[in-house]
Amino acid sequence: MATNLLAPLLILSASLMATPVLAQSADHAAHAQHAQHADHAAHRQAAETKAPAQRWATDAPLREGMRDIREATELLNHYEMGHLDATQRDNAVEQIDAAIKNMVANCKLKPDADAALHGLLGKFMAGADAARKGKFTRAELTPMQQALARYPQLFDDATWNDDDAE
Template sequence: MLSRTILSVSALALAGALFAAPAAAQSAAHHDHAAHAGHDAKPQVPAQRWATDAPLQAGMRNLREATETLNHYEMGHLDDVQRDNAVEKIDAAIKDMVANCKLKPEADAALHGLLAKFIAGAGAARAGKFSKAELVPMQEALALYPQMFDDHDWGKPAH
């Protein structure tokens, strides 16, 4: 279990480092905006939704499933093993999206703002301190996703 925890923490640290790299590389004109990405500010919905790719779509579906599981956990319906499985699903989804998504820089930055909510929720759950305070931002990120990204299959039932 300790090795899984170390791997999960390492995956989140890697994801954090990968998220920081694009922000650090942005021009000075975008520096202020990038410096605040992932904070409590609500991501801006673009005038036209950004295109998605298969890794983004699959990753967001996995995040939605894991968030639903954590919702049941927060209500006391699931045990710690099921919580940990949801956290592992979040870690894997984020790792896969970071490794495989090919988005335009603006869309990538917006995605990072959404993913920060899942990283925070997973961290709290991993620490045994998951509550509505972490769940609600995750649910809000899921609600924002189809407003920000053009994912035609988002509302359709899973196969």
């Protein structure tokens, strides 16, 4: 009789012990899915930022930072085509990181302009992170190039196109 009770008790205790582990796995998956969804929502919001009736004013840290990012993005374009080595790629990533850090610390923008800028910076950060991990492809480069094209639509940077001639 004890043997007949032992098997169901073992099954019951094993299933009870597994329940928290299964719930925890589902919980982690839900958190990861939520974080991924939140990231997509942030990117979508940045992409949908409408150009203001009058482009937002820029300051020196913003203008300098965006030029540094443009230069580094052009280098990453060459890297993606196989024309640069990993050291040059890493230098471009460091240039993007430094430009973003400087802009975040020193730009003085109105809240709407700041939000629009952060939408652009997110694309550069994602591309730099992919390059840092050695997983940089056209898929990561394209949003960076789109953000560079979007910048003069949102911000009044009178000399932005002058740099294209250099």
